[in-house]
Amino acid sequence: MIGAVQLGVLAACVVVLVPMGMAGYHLSRNKMLFFSGALFITLAIGVHLTPYFPSVTDFVTTVSSVVVFQNRRDSCLSHLHDLVWDVSPSPDSPLDFHKSWAWDDASSVSACGFQKLGRFDAADLLNGSWVVVAGDSQARLIAVSLLALVLDSDRMDQVRGDLFKRHSDYQIVVDEIGMRLDFFWAPYALNLTTLVAGFNRNRNYPDVLVMGSGLWHMLHFTNASDYGASLQSLRAHAASLVSSSEQHEEAVTGSVLARPSPHLFWIGMPTLINSMLNSDEKREKMTDVLRAAYDDQLRSSNLVRKSNGPFLLLDVESLSWNCGVRCTVDGMHYDMIVYEAALHIMLNALLIESHQKL
């Protein structure tokens, strides 16, 4: 490769010699000066631009940094569930347990910069967005933990009462941040499909859609293949929600999350501790074997991202398993800290996906 110095020397020679040669062709002294100046400028520009033109390497670098960026995004999404739990007897009273969690401090995880969002950061992230949470009691607990994060405690006490009325829908607009949250009681995947089909029909869909179901089906239908079929139908409707929303891109609200397509999350079923379930019927039907069969159906329905589906899985099974037996009284519903962890995983996924991070 020709270095800048050699190029400079070459340029100087050309500037001097070409006009001198031309002088031999009887150019006037003024013309010679003109040519000399023009050549000098041309060469000077050429020399200065050269560093910008090994453009092939530049191009390759740009492409590879985009690839690196995407790999990093995918890798951080895959590390979202790398939490470390601490559940230990509290020093003062051994019957009370201290429970906490944090992201693993392995370098691959800490490089992602995950954070538990405070009230103001969460408000900032969710400002102006429409959030729909739908499903059974697990979904309700996720909705509670989201509202507990963005509302002050007085308002939250009021909300908690309304939201815990059994088996009912709930809607709230948090004026300060312009966030609307709808909770839909939808115990079966079929109910979720009806809901998504409605979004499709009206071409009106939330910015964030968080869904999950399975426990009710397990108890009342006790039929894994039927569950699988209902998940496949849900998958088809959710996939067309994503693709039609990409087609019908609309001018949107001020929300940072408002994008052509909604952010979809699937609330996985919790770890079931059979001996702790609170009725004979549950202990009899909701066995570990059936639980595993329901998991297989989730996998083969291609509902979640790992199997190329539209939903990012909030893996409540691993969260509840790691929090452990001290974190549940009925072997099915866990302490709020488990759903808070799921919530913070979701918020960090939203940060990554709305390009506010990395």
Ligand SMILES: *[C@@H]1O[C@H](CO)[C@@H](O)[C@H](O)[C@H]1NC(C)=O
């Ligand atoms: C929400 O967004 C609006 C408009 O962009 C802004 O005026 C307001 O301060 C934001 N509120 C919060 C809590 O971030």
Ligand SMILES: *[C@@H]1O[C@H](CO)[C@@H](O)[C@H](O)[C@H]1NC(C)=O
């Ligand atoms: C959910 O689906 C079941 C079974 O199709 C139906 O009986 C029930 O009314 C639905 N519930 C809601 C809340 O839509």
Ligand SMILES: *[C@@H]1O[C@H](CO)[C@@H](O)[C@H](O)[C@H]1NC(C)=O
């Ligand atoms: C389970 O559901 C499938 C599909 O809905 C049905 O064909 C099958 O008969 C059901 N099995 C039992 C044991 O009810």
